[in-house]
Amino acid sequence: xxxxNLFFLxxxxxxxxxxxxxxxxxxxxxxxxxxxxxxxxHGDIIMVGAYxxxxxxxxxxxxxxxxxxxxxxxxxxxxVMEKLAYKPLRKASRxxxxxxxxxxxxxxxxxxxxxxxxxxxxxxxxxDLPTLKIGAVSISANYYVTFIVSVxxxxxLNLFVQKTNMGKAMRAVSEDEGAARLMGINVDNTxxxxxxxxxxxxxxxGILYSNCYSPINPTMGSLPGIKAFIAAVLGGxxxxxxxxxxxxxxxxxxxxxxxxxxxxxxxSIVFAILILMLALKPAGILGKSVKEKV
Amino acid sequence: MSMxxxxxxxxxxxxxxxxxxxxxxxxxxxxxxxxxxxxxAGDLSSYKLGSFGPTTGDYKVYGLAVTNAAILAVExxxxxxxxxxxxxxxxxxxxxxxxxxxxxxxxxNDQVAAIIGGTLSxxxxxxxxxxxxxxxxxxxxxxxxxxxxxxxxxxNVFRACYTDPQQATLVADFAVDTLGAKTAAIxxxxxxDYSVGLEAAFKAEFEAKGGKVVASEVFATEDTDYTSQxxxxxxxxxxxxxVPNYYEADTRIASQARSVGITAQLLGCDGWDGxxxxxxxxxxxxxxxxxxxxxxxxxxxxVQGIMEEYKAKFGEEINSFGINSYxxxxxxxxxxxxxxxxxxxxxVKAIASTNYTGILGNLSFDDNGDPIKTPVYVTIQxxxxxxxx
Numbered sequence: 001x002x003x004x005n006l007f008f009l010x011x012x013x014x015x016x017x018x019x020x021x022x023x024x025x026x027x028x029x030x031x032x033x034x035x036x037x038x039x040x041x042h043g044d045i046i047m048v049g050a051y052x053x054x055x056x057x058x059x060x061x062x063x064x065x066x067x068x069x070x071x072x073x074x075x076x077x078x079x080v081m082e083k084l085a086y087k088p089l090r091k092a093s094r095x096x097x098x099x100x101x102x103x104x105x106x107x108x109x110x111x112x113x114x115x116x117x118x119x120x121x122x123x124x125x126x127x128d129l130p131t132l133k134i135g136a137v138s139i140s141a142n143y144y145v146t147f148i149v150s151v152x153x154x155x156x157l158n159l160f161v162q163k164t165n166m167g168k169a170m171r172a173v174s175e176d177e178g179a180a181r182l183m184g185i186n187v188d189n190t191x192x193x194x195x196x197x198x199x200x201x202x203x204x205x206g207i208l209y210s211n212c213y214s215p216i217n218p219t220m221g222s223l224p225g226i227k228a229f230i231a232a233v234l235g236g237x238x239x240x241x242x243x244x245x246x247x248x249x250x251x252x253x254x255x256x257x258x259x260x261x262x263x264x265x266x267x268s269i270v271f272a273i274l275i276l277m278l279a280l281k282p283a284g285i286l287g288k289s290v291k292e293k294v
Numbered sequence: 295m296s297m298x299x300x301x302x303x304x305x306x307x308x309x310x311x312x313x314x315x316x317x318x319x320x321x322x323x324x325x326x327x328x329x330x331x332x333x334x335a336g337d338l339s340s341y342k343l344g345s346f347g348p349t350t351g352d353y354k355v356y357g358l359a360v361t362n363a364a365i366l367a368v369e370x371x372x373x374x375x376x377x378x379x380x381x382x383x384x385x386x387x388x389x390x391x392x393x394x395x396x397x398x399x400x401x402x403n404d405q406v407a408a409i410i411g412g413t414l415s416x417x418x419x420x421x422x423x424x425x426x427x428x429x430x431x432x433x434x435x436x437x438x439x440x441x442x443x444x445x446x447x448x449x450n451v452f453r454a455c456y457t458d459p460q461q462a463t464l465v466a467d468f469a470v471d472t473l474g475a476k477t478a479a480i481x482x483x484x485x486x487d488y489s490v491g492l493e494a495a496f497k498a499e500f501e502a503k504g505g506k507v508v509a510s511e512v513f514a515t516e517d518t519d520y521t522s523q524x525x526x527x528x529x530x531x532x533x534x535x536x537v538p539n540y541y542e543a544d545t546r547i548a549s550q551a552r553s554v555g556i557t558a559q560l561l562g563c564d565g566w567d568g569x570x571x572x573x574x575x576x577x578x579x580x581x582x583x584x585x586x587x588x589x590x591x592x593x594x595x596x597v598q599g600i601m602e603e604y605k606a607k608f609g610e611e612i613n614s615f616g617i618n619s620y621x622x623x624x625x626x627x628x629x630x631x632x633x634x635x636x637x638x639x640x641x642v643k644a645i646a647s648t649n650y651t652g653i654l655g656n657l658s659f660d661d662n663g664d665p666i667k668t669p670v671y672v673t674i675q676x677x678x679x680x681x682x683x
Contacts, residue, residue, distance in 0.1 A: 006529050009554070013521040118352075120542045122574040140553050214549075215519040215542060215572035223516045258522035263512050265482050 005136055010259045011252070012139055018251025020212065023205035024228030025235070026153060026245035027198040031163060033161075033238035034174045034194040037086060037097050041104035043203055043225015047218060048108065049074045049203030050210040051116060054123055063126040071203045078199025079192045087188070105222070112218035123214035142212045147209060153201065154244045161240065171195060174238075197251040230274050236287020296569050307400035334407025334594045334636035340378040341636055343368065344406035345619075345627065346396045346421075347413025348388035357385070357413045359616035362608050366600070367623035379627065382406060388640075393417035395608045397424055401431060406599055407636045408432040408626050408660055410619060415440035422451045432641045434626055444663040450642045451512035454622035455589060458488060459495035461563045462538060464669045465587050466499035467508035469561060477506050477535035478559070483539050483549055492538035494562055500536075508532055513543075520547050524554045534559045541569040545577045552580040562586035567614050570677065578677040589614040589654065591672045591681040596653040622646040 024046060031039045049070045056066035085104050089097050129141035161167040172180040174192045181187050209224065211214050228251065235246025253273065257266050277284065334341045345364040347357030361383040361675035363402045368381050382404045384396040393412055400406045406522070409431060412418035418438035423446065425431050430450040435443060439458050444451050456464070469475040487514055497507050506529045511523035527535065537547050544566050551560070562569075566586035573581055588596050600620055604612040612620075625648060630636070633644035650657045655668040671682035 006525065009525045010522060013519075013525060016521070102348045120572045122545075122572050122577065124574045124578055138555070213546060214577065215545060217542070222520075251460055255522045259526055263523060264516065266514065 006259075008137055010255050011270035012137070012143060013258045013259075014252035014255035015118075015147055015248065016143040016212070016251070017254060018248035019143075019150040020205065020209055020224065021228045021231045021251055022150040022244040022247035023153065023201060023208060024144070024224055025207070025232040026150070026157060026240065027201040028229055028232045029235075029237055029240060029243035030157065030201065031194055032232070033240075034170050035082075035086070035191050036094075036174070037185065038101065038229070038237075039198070039231075040101040041081065041108060043198050043221035043223075043228070044105050044108040044200065044223065045074055045078065045113075045202035045221070046206035046209060047112060047216070047221035048077060049199075049206030049215045050123065050220065051218075052111060052203070053207050053215065054210070056122060057124050057126070065149030066126075067207055071200045071208060074199040074203035075102070075196040076204075078202075080194060081199075082195040087191075105225075108221070109218050116218060118218060120215035121218040123210040123216050125211045125214060127211050134226065142208075146208045146212065150244065150247075153204070153249065154240060157197075157201075158240045166190070166193060173182040227270075233284055234277055235275060236284025239286045242284055256283070299653045300375065330430055332401070332638040333405075334638075335405035336407075336636070337383065338631070338634065338636070339376075340380075340404045341630075342380050342382055342404050343408055343410055343623070344400035344404060345380045345410040345623075346383070346384045346386050346393060346400075346417070347411055348417075349383065349385040351387045351390045353414060355497075355613070356615050357388070358608075358610075359613050360411060360413045360619040363436075363600075363604065363616035363619035364623045366604060367620045368602075368627065369622060371450060371627045373633075380412070381623075386412065386622075388414050390417045393421050395426060395429050399422045402427055404433075404514065407630060407638075408434070408641055410623050411435055412439050412569040413615065415443060416538075418444045419514060419598070420519060423444055425450060429638065430642065431638045432626065432629075432645055432676075434645065436622040437615045439553060443596045446663075449661075449663065450638065452645055452659050452665075454618050454625070454665055454667075456564075456587070456667075456669075457664055458491040460664065461587050462492040462495035462536075463499045465536065465561050465563060466496045466503065466505075468585070468669075468671060469500060469534045469536075470503040470505055473534065473559060475500075475559070477530070477532045478534045478536055479509040479511070479518060479527045479530065479532045480507060480536045480538070481511045481513065481527065481551075482537075483515055485515045486539070486566065489539050493536075495537050496538065511533075516606065517543075518546060521554055524551050524556060527551075528554045529558050532558045534561050536561045538563050538565065540565040541567065542572055544569050545573050548578045548580040548584060560584035564588050564614065566672075570674065570679065573677075578674075581650050581674045582677075583673065583675075585671055585673045587683050588670055588672045591679055592679050593671055594670070595651075596655075600653060602619060617654065619676070621654050621657065624652055625650040625657055 027042050031037060052183050053066045053070035056069050085100050089100055127141050127145050132139040132144055161170060169190045170184045173183055173187050177187055231247035231250040232243045235242030257269050323532050331458055345361045347360045349357040349361055368379050379519055386393040386396055412435055417440045418435045419442050422433060425433055426446055426448050430448050432450050434452045436454045438453055439455055441457050444453060480493050482493040500507055509527045511527060513520055513599055535545050535556060537560055544562055549559055563586060567588050592616055597617055601612055629648050630641050631646035633640040646659060648658055657667045660666055672679050672683040
């Protein structure tokens with residue numbers, strides 16, 4: 001195989017990993033943008049979504065029903081999680097919320113280990129589309145479906161936040177919770193909606209992730225969750241296009257480091273980039289640095 | 295390790311050693327023979343064996359398999375020979391300090407004649423070192439694969455499973471001699487001693503036999519995407535792809551290797567055991583024809599009886615740890631019968647010169663206590679494990 005072809009293949013590998021990260025990062029950035037909370041349990045909702053769709057598929061439901069059910073259950077789950085764990089702390093310091101989020105993450109991982117055991121489970125992939133051929137290079141269906149879904153969701157989500165009334169309410173709550181309340185916006189409902197959408201995105205990410213990387217296990221979400229968090233920070237946390245851009249950049253860096261530098265240095269390089277980014281441009285590539293009025 | 299921990303470890307060891315010394319003294323007093331050394335309590339028709347491993351906790355699958363199969367082997371032996379031998383089972387939770395407590399209980403309270411175990415490499419190695427004083431109790435592990443386990447000064451420690459380097463060497467031989475492979479690539483977990491050890495041994499043997507390892511790619515434990523490394527491997531034509539990892543990673547690697555266009559024969563070691571339990575239909579198609587070395591193959595006629603018996607008694611499927619433990623235990627029972635004594639040195643001599651034929655074929659030991667036995671190659675055919683022919 002020629003060097004150019006090889007490079008092109010690696011590019012596609014990078015785009016695939018980037019798409020997965022993008023789907024997860026969208027949920028992160030959404031919740032952070034509105035609720036100003038880094039929801040560390042987000043990665044574990046991916047796992048919840050994967051297991052629920054797995055249960056549906058194993059029960060013989062068609063794939064679209066499995067997807068819909070998994071998205072619905074995760075949305076509900078996101079709302080319940082917010083009401084039980086985060087809402088009582090809304091007036092508390094950021095750090096308490098952050099630690100609670102880590103607690104929720106462990107709670108989810110360990111309860112799923114109790115229910116489903118720590119043994120990995122095979123996930124019956126259902127994306128059954130033909131492989132795309134470009135010259136000598138073939139792209140599997142999992143790859144382009146994940147890519148299309150992540151880009152489409154980014155566009156839809158951006159339109160939703162910018163153009164709809166609910167989106168406007170979200171932005172208002174994000175800017176000033178008290179003022180939004182005075183303007184007659186139901187802050188609790190808006191935050192619930194944010195968590196519902198974030199968790200629905202996580203469910204979709206979980207399903208696509210499982211299609212690519214069967215078997216699944218109860219801790220499957222933690223590392224992709226952290227990687228997506230890095231992607232969101234890289235792109236500018238709170239910015240929807242930024243999350244996707246950050247994810248593609250991260251996916252590409254990971255693949256190219258593995259391909260041309262060293263797999264063992266991978267995480268060091270990725271985290272070094274994160275530290276550099278935070279030092280040089282803390283708001284991220286597309287993030288706006290907002291001056292807070294005192 | 296912190297200084298405090300180290301100190302604690304040394305103290306525990308010192309206490310254990312002194313207890314062990316007392317134990318050997320008392321048991322030699324009890325025995326009627328003039329020989330010095332350690333004696334198991336009871337007589338040849340009713341003595342005790344000890345077996346240990348993590349029967350609770352994260353590793354209980356392995357500990358239960360080893361100890362349950364030892365119980366089963368002794369029951370079968372008793373039925374056949376009209377004896378009244380028993381097995382004392384103790385839980386270590388996989389912890390080496392706990393294993394030392396178990397060992398001391400075995401030689402002071404229970405005065406077992408021989409030990410079947412341990413289950414994990416760490417606990418087994420710790421106990422093996424403790425037996426190096428005057429006790430020299432015969433110890434046979436069905437599952438401790440780390441090379442250090444049998445690296446003892448006294449010749450009383452044996453294992454019934456292949457060591458990690460042995461396995462990889464055999465697979466390399468298989469690739470060259472049986473498959474006629476000339477080029478190979480490897481993809482392994484750089485964080486994991488098991489995987490790293492197998493990679494090194496395979497590479498050494500494959501190249502010693504005139505083959506060429508054209509690529510050796512590494513990944514990290516948490517990785518689920520190997521396409522970048524596999525795409526690199528796919529750039530070279532190869533005969534075999536050696537995948538020496540645990541089954542969860544092996545499944546994904548097989549699947550992703552096929553999707554980036556690698557058509558080479560897949561080869562693995564005993565970490566592959568269980569690979570089909572996590573494979574979906576697409577993975578099974580990718581795994582078709584893969585070959586790995588293992589302790590047994592579920593389609594072997596000789597293991598059918600024990601598989602059914604185990605399931606009926608314990609309600610679970612036996613695994614390779616259990617099968618190996620059954621054979622190891624029966625081998626020890628036979629050696630004790632041959633030795634005609636419960637003296638540890640006599641039993642060790644009998645085990646060392648054993649030429650046992652069990653459900654897994656022949657088993658004897660080299661000068662180091664490592665096994666000489668028939669390798670079993672398992673291949674995947676129509677989504678099932680089949681002995682490679």
